[in-house]
Amino acid sequence: MEVGLHDFFAERVARLTDRLYGTALRLTRNSDDAEDLVAEAVAKAWAKLDELGDPQSFDAWIQRILTNTFVSDWRHRRASPEVAMEPEPEDDEGEPFSLFEKLHQPFLLWWTTPEEEVISKLLREDMERALDALPDAFRIAIVLVDVQGYSYGEAAKLLQIPIGTVRSRLARARAQLQRALWQHAKDARLLNRHLSAKAQNA
């Protein structure tokens, strides 16, 4: 074993552990499973370190190993008749929903820039909760594209679904996510008191 290579690997992994764990947590929604997934990804990454071309791309490379490991296992479980899984979502784009449009209603624009107000008050926990509430197929699409930066084509290849299905899942996932955030903005009164009262009926 090359000492330099081992040190490089150890240092990079230590620096990336929060990111790997956060992504694993979003994918699995369970801290024990997330820890196992990170450990599995690290072991796989070490085993195929000679496949890493450019050391500069290590971060993205190990993130992909983690994601691929999860998706491969998820697809396998989906195919198993013994395991009860969420039903496959429809491929249409569903009912569109835009948080921006909700916040841009005339009465909300009288006194403030409501989108600024809401986005600056959203806590990480609010976003995590909204993401975790998404069905598996939608949440995975968002994690691949928005968190990991996959293209539609890369996500389609990994999930073994058509690009159009990736696009429709993303559209539905984002609509559902923004709807949940809008509900949260109203419930938690992220807009000021007067505007929140009006928004309850919007």
Place this chain on the structure above:
Amino acid sequence: MPKLTVSCEEVLKHLVAYLDRETDAHTTAEIQRHLEECRGCFSRAEFERRLRAQVRAAGSRPAPERLRARIKKLVEEF
């Protein structure tokens, strides 16, 4: 002010793909130019960008000490 070559409706139609870096070079350039000139569309694009940044931020979380120790031990054994 130069005349915008694409309408707000067109920009809105392609905004999601644009933010996902899935538009072709021509459409990307047209939308960029529109966003430089149109405050309404710029605000919307910025809002969507910031929301995505928050989604991305949800992909990182301080790892528990237990996991850090487990990974350290695992890597030492390699």
